[in-house]
Amino acid sequence: FAFGNGGKGSNQAIGAARLGARCKLLAGVGADKFGDEAVQLWRAEGVDCSAVRQMVGTPTMAGIIILDAAGENRIITDPGANARLTGTDVETFAATWTSPGILLTQLEIPVETAARALAIGKARGLTTILNPAPGRALPKEILADVDI
Structure with missing residues (x-):
C-alpha cells in the first residue's frame, strides 16, 4: 500500500505550474489532514490556492487504484468535497x-x-x-x- 497525492485537477495544476504558468486552482477539500496536505503541496508547487474551498463536514476526495496482473488499473473514488x-x-x-x-x-x-x-x-x-x-x-x- 502506498499513499500519494493526486487527482486530475491537482495533477494538471501542478503540471502547469511546473511548466511556468501562473496557475490558480478551484477545488474543494475537506477540513481534514488530507485537505491540509493538498493545500500545502499546491502552495509549495507554486499554485495559487486562493480559490480552494475547505469544507467542514465533507472529506477530501480520495481514490484507490488497483492494478491487475497485466498492469491495467481500476480506480475507485469518493469525490468528497469536490462533489460540492x-x-x-x-x-x-x-x-x-x-x-x-x-x-x-x-x-x-x-x-x-x-x-x-x-x-x-x-x-x-x-x-x-x-x-x-x-x-x-x-x-x-x-x-x-x-x-x-
Whole structure:
C-alpha cells in the first residue's frame, strides 16, 4: 500500500505550474489532514490556492487504484468535497479570470460545475480545455464551449 497525492485537477495544476504558468486552482477539500496536505503541496508547487474551498463536514476526495496482473488499473473514488463545488463557486472564481488565458477542467467535479466553468471561460475569451475523465455521459451542448 502506498499513499500519494493526486487527482486530475491537482495533477494538471501542478503540471502547469511546473511548466511556468501562473496557475490558480478551484477545488474543494475537506477540513481534514488530507485537505491540509493538498493545500500545502499546491502552495509549495507554486499554485495559487486562493480559490480552494475547505469544507467542514465533507472529506477530501480520495481514490484507490488497483492494478491487475497485466498492469491495467481500476480506480475507485469518493469525490468528497469536490462533489460540492457549484456553478456559484465558479462564478465567484471567474471574477479573477483574464484573457488571454487558459481554462482547464476535468470531470472529478460535477458535470454541471465543469460546464459552467467552460461556458464562462469561453464567454471571457479564454482557451477552454476539457479533460473528459473520468468518463461519463456529457450533454452535447458542453462541446460548444470546449476548444480542446
